[in-house]
Structures are given as C-alpha cells and as structure tokens.
Amino acid sequence: xINIPSTAQKxxxxxxxxxxxxxxxxxxxxxxxxxxxxxxxxxxxxQPLFYQVATSGLEPSSISFPLRKMFRDYDNxxxxxxxxxxxxxxxxxxxxxxxxxxxxxxxxxxxxxxNFFGNENIQDNAIPMKSVSEALYIRNSIFEDFERSVxxxxxxxxxxxxDIVIVGGGPTGVELAGALADMKNFILHKDYPELDTKExxxxxxxxxxCLLKGMSEKASxxxxxxxxxxxxxxxxxxxxxxxxxxxxxxxxxxxxxADKVIWAAGxxxxxxxxxxxxxxxYGRRLKVNRFNQVEGFTDVFAIGDxxxxxxxxxxxxxxxxAQVAIxxxxxxxxxxxxxxxxxxxxxxxxxxxxxxxxxxxxxxxVDLPRFKFxxxxxxxxxxxxxxxxxxxxxxxxxxxxxxxxxxxxYDQSLRLIIRPFIKKNKTKHKNEAT
Amino acid sequence: xINIPSTAQKxxxxxxxxxxxxxxxxxxxxxxxxxxxxxxxxxxxxQPLFYQVATSGLEPSSISFPLRKMFRDYDNxxxxxxxxxxxxxxxxxxxxxxxxxxxxxxxxxxxxxxNFFGNENIQDNAIPMKSVSEALYIRNSIFEDFERSVxxxxxxxxxxxxDIVIVGGGPTGVELAGALADMKNFILHKDYPELDTKExxxxxxxxxxCLLKGMSEKASxxxxxxxxxxxxxxxxxxxxxxxxxxxxxxxxxxxxxADKVIWAAGxxxxxxxxxxxxxxxYGRRLKVNRFNQVEGFTDVFAIGDxxxxxxxxxxxxxxxxAQVAIxxxxxxxxxxxxxxxxxxxxxxxxxxxxxxxxxxxxxxxVDLPRFKFxxxxxxxxxxxxxxxxxxxxxxxxxxxxxxxxxxxxYDQSLRLIIRPFIKKNKTKHKNEAT
Numbered sequence: 020x021i022n023i024p025s026t027a028q029k030x031x032x033x034x035x036x037x038x039x040x041x042x043x044x045x046x047x048x049x050x051x052x053x054x055x056x057x058x059x060x061x062x063x064x065x066q067p068l069f070y071q072v073a074t075s076g077l078e079p080s081s082i083s084f085p086l087r088k089m090f091r092d093y094d095n096x097x098x099x100x101x102x103x104x105x106x107x108x109x110x111x112x113x114x115x116x117x118x119x120x121x122x123x124x125x126x127x128x129x130x131x132x133x134n135f136f137g138n139e140n141i142q143d144n145a146i147p148m149k150s151v152s153e154a155l156y157i158r159n160s161i162f163e164d165f166e167r168s169v170x171x172x173x174x175x176x177x178x179x180x181x182d183i184v185i186v187g188g189g190p191t192g193v194e195l196a197g198a199l200a201d202m203k204n205f206i207l208h209k210d211y212p213e214l215d216t217k218e219x220x221x222x223x224x225x226x227x228x229c230l231l232k233g234m235s236e237k238a239s240x241x242x243x244x245x246x247x248x249x250x251x252x253x254x255x256x257x258x259x260x261x262x263x264x265x266x267x268x269x270x271x272x273x274x275x276x277a278d279k280v281i282w283a284a285g286x287x288x289x290x291x292x293x294x295x296x297x298x299x300x301y302g303r304r305l306k307v308n309r310f311n312q313v314e315g316f317t318d319v320f321a322i323g324d325x326x327x328x329x330x331x332x333x334x335x336x337x338x339x340x341a342q343v344a345i346x347x348x349x350x351x352x353x354x355x356x357x358x359x360x361x362x363x364x365x366x367x368x369x370x371x372x373x374x375x376x377x378x379x380x381x382x383x384x385v386d387l388p389r390f391k392f393x394x395x396x397x398x399x400x401x402x403x404x405x406x407x408x409x410x411x412x413x414x415x416x417x418x419x420x421x422x423x424x425x426x427x428x429y430d431q432s433l434r435l436i437i438r439p440f441i442k443k444n445k446t447k448h449k450n451e452a453t
Numbered sequence: 454x455i456n457i458p459s460t461a462q463k464x465x466x467x468x469x470x471x472x473x474x475x476x477x478x479x480x481x482x483x484x485x486x487x488x489x490x491x492x493x494x495x496x497x498x499x500q501p502l503f504y505q506v507a508t509s510g511l512e513p514s515s516i517s518f519p520l521r522k523m524f525r526d527y528d529n530x531x532x533x534x535x536x537x538x539x540x541x542x543x544x545x546x547x548x549x550x551x552x553x554x555x556x557x558x559x560x561x562x563x564x565x566x567x568n569f570f571g572n573e574n575i576q577d578n579a580i581p582m583k584s585v586s587e588a589l590y591i592r593n594s595i596f597e598d599f600e601r602s603v604x605x606x607x608x609x610x611x612x613x614x615x616d617i618v619i620v621g622g623g624p625t626g627v628e629l630a631g632a633l634a635d636m637k638n639f640i641l642h643k644d645y646p647e648l649d650t651k652e653x654x655x656x657x658x659x660x661x662x663c664l665l666k667g668m669s670e671k672a673s674x675x676x677x678x679x680x681x682x683x684x685x686x687x688x689x690x691x692x693x694x695x696x697x698x699x700x701x702x703x704x705x706x707x708x709x710x711a712d713k714v715i716w717a718a719g720x721x722x723x724x725x726x727x728x729x730x731x732x733x734x735y736g737r738r739l740k741v742n743r744f745n746q747v748e749g750f751t752d753v754f755a756i757g758d759x760x761x762x763x764x765x766x767x768x769x770x771x772x773x774x775a776q777v778a779i780x781x782x783x784x785x786x787x788x789x790x791x792x793x794x795x796x797x798x799x800x801x802x803x804x805x806x807x808x809x810x811x812x813x814x815x816x817x818x819v820d821l822p823r824f825k826f827x828x829x830x831x832x833x834x835x836x837x838x839x840x841x842x843x844x845x846x847x848x849x850x851x852x853x854x855x856x857x858x859x860x861x862x863y864d865q866s867l868r869l870i871i872r873p874f875i876k877k878n879k880t881k882h883k884n885e886a887t
Contacts, residue, residue, distance in 0.1 A: 021604055022647075061600060062869045078512045085868045087644040094646075100600040100870070117604045152874035166495060166534040170455055170551045210521040212528075213456075413858055413866055420854070424847055432847055434519045435496045436534070439873035440586035 020118040021055075023097050028053040031355065032113060032122035034103050034291070036063045036086055039323030039344030040128030041410075046352030048093045051359055055120065057113075061086055061100045064151050065409055067341070068418075070191060072154035073281075074198040075162075076431040079151040081418045084410040103129075105292035108319060114293075124318050126351065127291060127305060131324035131339060134285035134302070144264035145282035148191065160279055162436045169213045179278045181219045184267050186259050187283035188225030189232065190376040193242050195281060196223040197379035200249035205380075205429040221251045222275060224267075226258040226284070231384070233338055234374055238384035241393040245378040259284070286339060288325040300327050304336070309366030311351050322347040330368055337369050341408075346370065377401045380426070454552040455489075457531050462487040465789065466547060466556035468537050468725070470497045470520055473757030473778030474562030475844075480786030482527045485793055489554065491547075495520055495534045498585050499843055501775070502852075504625060506588035507715075508632040509596075510865040513585040515852045518844040537563075539726035542753060558752050560785065561739060565720035565758035565773060568736070578698035579716035582625065594713055596870045603647045609710060615653045618701050618711040620693050621718035622659030623666065624810040627676050629715060630657040631813035632865075634683035639814075639863040655685045656709060658701075660692040660718070665818070667772055668808055672818035675827040679812040693718070720773060722759040734761050738770070743800030745785050756781040764802055771803050775842075780804065811835045814860070 023030070029052050033040045036058040044056045065082040072079055090096040101115040112119045133147035146160065147153050161183065168180040183199060185192045199221050208216040223230075223246060229239040230246075230253070246253050254269075261268040267275040288303040298314050300306050304327035306314040311326060313319045323344030327336045337343040350367040357364055373387040375397065383398035385391065402422065409415050425431050457464070463486050467474045470492040478490045499516040506513055524530040535549040546553045567581035580594065581587050595617065602614040617633060619626045633655050642650040657664075657680060663673040664680075664687070680687050688703075695702040701709040722737040732748050734740050738761035740748040745760060747753045757778030761770045771777040784801040791798055807821040809831065817832035819825065836856065843849050859865050 022606065060870065061596060062871075078514050079871050080512050080867045080869055083869050083871070085644070085866070088864075088866070088868070091643045091646070097647075099604070101604075117601070146876065150874065152872055155871070156874040156876065162495060167551075170533070170535075172456065209525045210519070212525070213531075411866075417851070417854070420851070430522075432519070432522070432845075433514045434522070435514055435517050436494065437496075437513050437517070437589070438586055440584065440590040442580065442590065 021099055021101075021115065021120040023053070023055055023099075023120065026053050028095065029123040030055065030121065031124045031126060032057065032120060033126045033128055034058075034113070035128035035130055035323075035325075036060070037066070037128060037130045037323060037344065038341040039130075039348045040126070041089075042345045042348035043126060043128065043322065043352055044090065044096060046349060047355065048090070048096060050095070050352070050356060052124075052355060053095050053097070055097045055099060055122075056086065056090070057099045057101060057103055057115065057120075058086060059100065059102045060150075061098075063089070063410060066149075067190075067405060067408070069148050069151065069154040070195040070198055071431075072151055073148060073157040073161075073195060074202055074431060075158050075433040075435070076198065076425055077418060077421055078433060079155060081414055081421065082409065083151055084414060089410070103291065106319075107293055108316065111318065122318075124355070125320065127313070127319070127321040127325060128323050128344070128348075129289040129291060129325050130344075131286035131288050131302075133282055134287040135282065136285065138261065141259070141262045141280075141282065144262050145186070145280040147282050148195070149286075157279075157281060158433075159436050159438065162434055164278055165207070165211060165214070166436075169211060175276060178218065178220075179265065179276045181214065182222070182275070182277045182279075183220075184222040184224065184275055184277040184280045185283060186224050186267075186280060187285065188223060188227065188230040188253075188255070189283060190374075191283040192223055192225070192281075193230055193246065193376055193378060195283065196221055196246055196251045196253075197249060197377065197382065200246070200251050201379045202431060204249065206431065206434075210434065222277070223251050223253045224257045224259055224269065225253070225255050228255050230255075231376055234376070234384065235386045235391050237391050238376070238386050238393065241384050242376065242378055245382045249379050249382075286324065294319075302327070302339075309368075310354060310364040311347055311367060320351060322351060328367065330366075333369060340374065342372055343369055375401050375404065380429075455533055455535075455549065455554040457487070457489055457533075457554065460487050462529065463557040464489065464555065465558045465560060466491065466554060467560045467562055468492075468547070469562035469564055469757075469759075470494070471500070471562060471564045471757060471778065472775040473564075473782045474560070475523075476779045476782035477560060477562065477756065477786055478524065478530060480783060481789065482524070482530060484529070484786070484790060486558075486789060487529050487531070489531045489533060489556075490520065490524070491533045491535060491537055491549065491554075492520060493534065493536045494584075495532075497523070497844060500583075501624075501839060501842070503582050503585065503588040504629040504632055505865075506585055507582060507591040507595075507629060508636055508865060509592050509867040509869070510632065510859055511852060511855055512867060513589060515848055515855065516843065517585055518848060523844070537725065540753075541727055542750065545752065556752075558789070559754065561725060561747070561753070561755040561759060562757050562778070562782075563723040563725060563759050564778075565722050565736075565738075567716055568719035568721040569716065570719065572695065575693070575696045575714075575716065578696050579620070579714040581716050582629070583720075591713075591715060592867075593870050593872065596868055598712055599641070599645060599648070600870075603645060612652065612654075613699065613710045613712045615648065616656070616709070616711045616713075617654075618656040618658060618709055618714045620658045620701075620714060620716050622657060622661065622664040622687075622689070623717060624808075625717040626657055626659070626715075627664055627680065627810055627812060629717065630655055630680055630685045630687075631683060631811065631816065634680070634685050635813045636865060638683065640865065640868075644868065656711070657685050657687045658691045658693055658703065659687070659689050662689050664689075665810055668810070668818065669820045669825050671825050672810070672820050672827065675818050676810065676812055679816045683813050683816075720758065728753075736761070736773075743802075744788060744798040745781055745801060754785060756785060762801065764800075767803060774808065776806055777803055809835050809838065814863075
C-alpha cells in the first residue's frame with residue numbers, strides 16, 4: 020500500500036506529471052484538497068524540446084524538472100514515483116507497482132504515446148521520441164552510426180548508417196529534420212573529415228499533402244521551403260508501409276535504406292486498465308464531458324492528450340497539444356474549488372493561443388490568432404515562448420546560455436555517446452524503457 | 454581493417470584518451486607523425502569530478518569532451534572509437550572490434566579500472582565509479598532507492614535503501630562521502646519530508662589507519678575532522694571482507710546493511726592482451742623504463758596509471774594520479790621529436806605539484822610542495838585548479854555556473870532518475886557497460 024497520511028481533506032490523485040497533471044497539481048497547492056501526483060519518472064519532461072536533446076543541443080536535465088523539488092514546500096501535495104497499472108472505479112482505488120491507493124477524485128493525465136498503427140515491424144525497428152530517454156537513445160544511435168560509418172568501406176552499408184529517415188510531418192518531425200540538417204551543414208563535416216557529409220541524406224516522409232497539418236497554409240508552405248533550403252529530402256503524400264530495420268518501404272513500392280527511422284507519425288492515448296471499454300474513442304482517448312469527467316463518472320476525470328472532448332468549435336475534439344492540457348487543468352482546478360464552495364462546475368472551452376514550430380537556425384513559423392509570420396522574427400518569438408514555458412529558473416538560464424553558445428559557435432556541443440552502465444544482477448535497478 | 458590514410462609519416466597509435474593519452478595527442482598535433490588516438494568512448498572524461506555527477510551536482514556532458522571536436526583542425530590526428538582487444542608486437546598491429554591497425558610506435562595509455570581484489574561477491578554487488586556512466590548509475594540508484602524507501606514501512610529494509618556505504622578512504626571515497634553528506638544535510642529533508650533524514654547513514658570504510666593516504670598527516674587529519682563534522686560515519690582500520698548485496702561484512706565480524714556499496718578501494722591496470730607476462734607487475738601495471746618504454750620493447754610505450762616506472766625518488770613507482778600521466782605524456786612527446794631530430798631520449802622524472810581533495814562546502818585540503826593548508830581557502834584553490842584543468846571553454850563556463858548556482862542555492866539540482874531507453878532487438882545499439 021502507498022502510505023499517504025490520511026487527513027480530513029478529500030484526496031485527489033493525479034496520474035501523470037505532463038503539462039496537464041503538473042499544472043493541475045500546481046493550482047491545487049494551496050487548495051483544501053490532499054493531492055497525490057504519481058508519475059513513473061521523478062521529473063517533469065518538457066516535450067517540445069526533446070528534438071534538441073536528440074540532436075545534442077541540450078542536456079536532458081535542462082528540460083526536466085524534479086517533481087519533489089517543485090512541491091517540497093506544500094504539505095498537501097505528495098509525490099510518488101511508480102507505474103499505475105489499473106484502477107477500480109467501484110472501490111475508488113488505483114493499483115501501482117508499489118501498492119494500491121484510495122482516491123476521492125481521480126484525474127487521469129497520462130498523455131499519449133507513439134502510435135505505430137499496429138505495424139509490429141515498424142514498432143520493433145523504428146525509434147520513437149516521446150521521452151528524454153528515447154531522445155538520448157536517438158542521440159547515441161546517430162553518433163554510434165557515424166563512428167561506424169567511418170570504418171565502413173561499402174557504400175550502401177555506409178548510406179544505411181549515415182542517412183536518417185523521419186516519418187511524420189508534424190511539429191516533431193519538422194523540428195527534428197531541421198535540427199539534423201543544421202547539424203549536417205554546420206558541424207559534421209568538421210567532426211568527420213573522413214566522411215563526405217554530402218552523402219548524408221535526411222528524409223522527412225509525410226503521408227499527407229502538407230507539413231504542419233493544423234497550422235496555416237502559409238506556415239506549412241514556409242516550413243517546406245525552409246526544410247528544402249536546408250537540404251532535407253521532404254516527401255509529401257508518402258505513406259510508410261513497412262520498415263524491417265534496413266529498408267523503409269513506402270506506398271508505391273519505393274524503398275529507402277536507413278538503419279535509423281525516427282517515428283513521429285502519430286500518437287495514441289496511454290492505457291489505464293480498469294475503465295469500461297465504452298469510455299475509449301478514436302486514438303485510444305477517453306471520452307470526457309465539458310467538465311473533463313470521463314463518460315459515466317462524476318469522480319474520474321481525464322485531461323490533456325489522453326482525453327477527448329467535443330465542443331461547438333471543436334466537433335472532432337481538441338488538438339492534442341500542451342495548451343489544451345494546461346487550460347483544461349486550470350479549468351478543472353477552478354471546478355474543484357467550486358466543489359468546495361458547493362458551487363456548480365463551469366464547462367471548459369478552449370482558447371487557441373496559436374501554434375509555432377522552429378525549422379532551424381533563424382527559421383520558424385508562428386500562427387497567432389491575429390496574425391501569422393515566418394522567418395527570423397518568428398524564430399525569436401519561438402525561443403522566448405519556449406524559454407518562458409520551461410520550468411525552473413536554472414533550466415531557463417542554462418537553456419538560454421546553451422542556445423546562445425550554440426548560436427554563436429554554430430555548434431551543438433553535446434555529441435557524446437554516453438552508454439548506460441548496467442549491473443546485470445541488480446534487477447531492482449533494471450534499466451527499463453521509460 | 455581500420456582505414457587510416459597511409460602517409461610518409463611514421464604512425465603513432467595511442468590507446469586511451471585519459472589524461473595521459475589526450476595530453477600526448479595534443480602535444481603531437483603539429484608534429485611530423487601521423488597520430489591515431491583510440492578510445493572506446495568518443496569523449497575524454499574528467500575523472501576528478503565523477504563524484505559530482507554521482508551526487509547530481511554536474512551533468513556528464515559538463516565533464517566530458519568530444520574527441521573529434523578537439524582534433525578536428527589537425528590533419529595528422531585521427532580519432533577512432535572502438536575497443537582494443539589485443540596487440541601483436543611482432544607484426545606491429547593492434548586488433549580492435551572494428552578491425553586491425555598497423556603502428557610504428559604504440560603508446561598504451563589505457564589507465565586503470567576498479568580493483569575488487571578477486572572477490573566476486575563484491576564485484577557482482579558493489580558499484581564502481583570509474584566512468585561517467587557508472588557515476589550516473591550511482592545517481593540513479595541513490596534516488597531510486599530513496600523513492601522506494603518512502604513506501605517501505607519495514608525499518609531494516611528502509612535502512613538498507615537509504616544508507617550508503619563507501620569503501621576506500623582515498624580522494625574518491627572522501628570526496629564522494631563529503632558530497633553525499635552535504636546532500637543529506639541541505640537537500641534531502643526538503644525533498645523527502647516523508648523520510649526522517651537523520652536515519653540516513655553514510656559510511657566511509659577505510660582499511661588503513663588514515664584517510665587520503667599519500668597526503669600529509671595534517672590533510673588526512675583535517676579530512677577526518679571535516680567528514681565527522683558533516684556526519685559521515687568514518688571507520689578506519691575497517692577492512693571489508695564480503696558484500697552479498699544486502700550486508701557488508703567487515704573484518705572482525707561486523708555487518709552493515711546497505712543496498713548500495715560504492716567501491717573505491719583500489720585500482721588495477723586495464724588489460725591489453727598480447728604483451729609478454731613479464732611486462733606486468735604489481736597492480737597489473739606495465740613495467741616501463743625512464744623513457745616509458747615497456748620492458749623489452751623500444752617501440753611500445755606505456756604512460757599513466759597503467760605504467761609502472763621506478764626512479765630514485767620513487768623506488769615503489771609513481772602514484773597513480775593525473776599529474777604523472779600528464780607529465781609522462783609531455784616528456785614522451787618531447788622524446789618523439791627527439792627521435793625525428795635523431796637526438797637521444799631524455800629520461801622522465803616526476804615533479805610533484807602537490808595534491809588536493811575537497812570534502813564539502815567550503816572544506817578542502819591542499820598539500821603543496823612548499824606549504825599545506827585546509828579549509829575555505831583550500832576549497833577555493835581546489836575549485837580553481839579543477840576549473841582550469843577542465844577541457845573546453847564551454848565546460849569551464851557551465852561547470853562554474855553550476856557550482857555557483859549550487860553554492861548559492863545549497864542545492865545540487867540534477868536529482869533526475871533518467872533511465873536508459875533500450876531497444877531490445879537492436880543489438881548493434883546494445884547498451885554495453887562502459
């Protein structure tokens with residue numbers, strides 16, 4: 020059993036410390052509830068910058084923040100690091116790897132994971148990028164393969180080692196492709212004189228007919244233009260059908276040889292056992308009403324990527340982005356205080372603050388509700404917005420200094436292949452995937 | 454075969470990019486030799502600060518530096534990342550995981566690894582700290598165990614999780630114990646309100662009768678005083694006989710329960726197959742003459758921790774410290790240029806510049822040839838010496854800022870358990886221990 024002191028306060032259990040879960044816990048810091056926030060990691064990870072970890076521009080620690088540090092001054096907030104396996108909505112209990120826990124209110128904020136659309140080949144061979152650990156793995160893989168390529172005389176084999184295929188033309192795919200192109204253009208020829216870096220091909224394969232679907236036409240057009248300018252081989256209307264670890268097969272029969280395929284083509288909600296099937300909908304998201312109550316429940320809530328809410332303006336549900344999660348968390352926190360005051364809940368409605376993506380050095384696209392712009396100014400805006408969104412003063416300072424340094428030196432300097440040390444017999448420290 | 458362009462230049466192959474190998478390669482940058490520097494990592498690691506990585510004060514990247522970046526501007530230097538398996542001194546070839554390589558001169562700078570003195574139990578269960586990966590593993594283990602302890606009602610079991618035993622009273626053990634004590638005193642009670650941090654015991658077990666053997670009596674006395682002041686349970690004349698993963702057994706029958714035992718009790722030279730047995734001496738070091746030539750060879754050299762050289766002033770050989778490796782590298786570089794000028798070698802003699810160790814916040818001991826001092830001033834000196842010794846301007850800046858931040862906030866902020874992501878079927882990216 021997870022030992023949390025039992026108090027007179029009602030207990031809210033939040034599963035997940037992403038943008039939604041974290042915002043909610045923060046808003047409840049001074050509330051009259053006992054809050055238990057549970058995550059399998061002891062830190063919050065800032066997803067929008069994973070691609071910079073993967074391309075050795077930032078350290079994981081710069082975009083991660085320890086949960087305990089965040090809540091250390093608040094007696095009503097309790098942090099537990101464990102994996103939640105299932106929930107019993109009758110008993111109002113959750114079951115974790117370190118025991119069960121009672122709740123009065125449950126908030127499911129477990130986010131989404133990579134969606135391989137059921138293709139096991141791709142799942143086994145492609146690399147996802149939904150955690151700092153996976154981003155670090157990508158970094159290591161890229162540089163291990165470059166090192167290997169230096170002593171690989173066979174042309175085709177070498178191509179497989181140095182070429183990189185990114186599947187998915189959303190923000191993740193676009194930003195990763197741009198960062199890799201910058202690395203190729205500014206750094207690799209210096210680091211690997213033995214390599215003809217012109218031979219390095221960066222592919223961005225997009226099933227649809229445009230990049231950054233969901234953003235403005237101007238934005239996706241600019242993104243396409245920028246990426247081509249950086250030398251990325253962007254292929255639209257190119258649906259990947261298979262990947263055996265050596266060759267990427269695309270619809271139409273084309274094949275691309277690549278040892279590294281980074282899969283950013285889709286997400287689906289993370290799973291929590293114990294909820295009725297009918298609560299699940301498209302993309303394995305949990306159907307919620309305008310109060311974020313999971314269909315059929317008054318004491319079980321879902322927010323962020325794992326939830327699916329329809330409103331007039333969003334008949335197909337909200338986009339799965341940080342802003343929705345954060346705004347839902349804020350609304351839910353307010354509703355919890357309504358509960359205390361015995362006032363009735365207010366419905367959530369999403370306010371689109373706009374969206375942005377960076378393509379590379381001095382290149383970004385920004386869509387604001389009022390106006391849309393691209394290029395250098397957009398890039399500066401992108402930098403500031405992300406800097407401010409980061410948690411922790413130290414992270415802000417260190418990320419800013421890293422960016423400044425990398426910008427001035429044209430050099431992401433963290434090209435280290437730091438392989439994990441594993442103590443085979445210490446199963447309790449098993450290095451499971453996160 | 455490792456493809457290195459063959460030139461008219463004689464080829465010097467350096468195995469290892471520690472203090473010795475790196476210094477030598479640097480000194481040969483503008484020489485008339487072709488230099489191949491080989492390491493199993495693609496970076497140089499700054500050993501003196503491993504303990505700060507283990508105690509979440511620094512990121513691995515701050516004390517590691519990419520080899521390729523260091524030598525990118527020098528055509529006669531070639532970097533290869535691979536493990537050297539053996540050498541054939543007849544054929545003048547080395548054999549690595551990526552093929553063989555011819556040499557005209559071979560320099561063995563492979564350093565030393567943890568010495569478990571043949572005790573397999575200890576080897577299987579204790580944690581070494583001779584690489585950044587191992588240091589990271591210690592960091593993860595410490596915080597995984599703290600998290601686990603929070604939900605462990607059983608007292609003895611909890612003690613096992615939160616107590617930490619360090620074996621070995623040399624600089625590594627002393628500095629690690631001090632840093633852990635600082636963490637206990639300044640941070641843990643804030644991060645883990647559920648824990649009675651007074652229950653956390655940090656043991657430092659030393660077989661001999663003093664700490665920091667090799668330094669002055671004043672220094673070891675001060676180190677002992679400081680550690681006790683910080684609350685470390687220092688036990689002298691305490692030889693560890695066994696560790697089964699749960700209990701540490703010490704000579705005399707005493708037992709200490711601890712899930713984590715960090716082994717800093719000794720080192721022995723790393724192994725390179727293919728050299729005659731008679732070249733090995735105590736501590737698995739390679740016997741070398743005053744020119745660092747391995748006994749019986751004129752074209753095979755050894756420098757640093759893996760070498761054993763006697764001089765008048767050091768009849769039992771030199772201490773295995775960075776300064777010896779660096780000075781031997783400098784001398785050897787000069788001798789290589791003597792070779793070009795057909796002048797004769799000059800013998801190496803070690804100039805002791807002094808030694809120092811930091812115990813904790815504001816506490817360090819410094820022995821200089823002329824005078825010895827302890828306390829705050831010693832601590833400042835320690836900081837500067839190590840800052841200057843770090844490689845890379847960025848590393849210097851970021852380490853300095855980290856130290857400043859940690860000093861002002863009383864907080865090493867990197868308390869993240871970032872578990873490696875492992876792609877099971879991708880054997881080529883197997884996360885082998887480094």
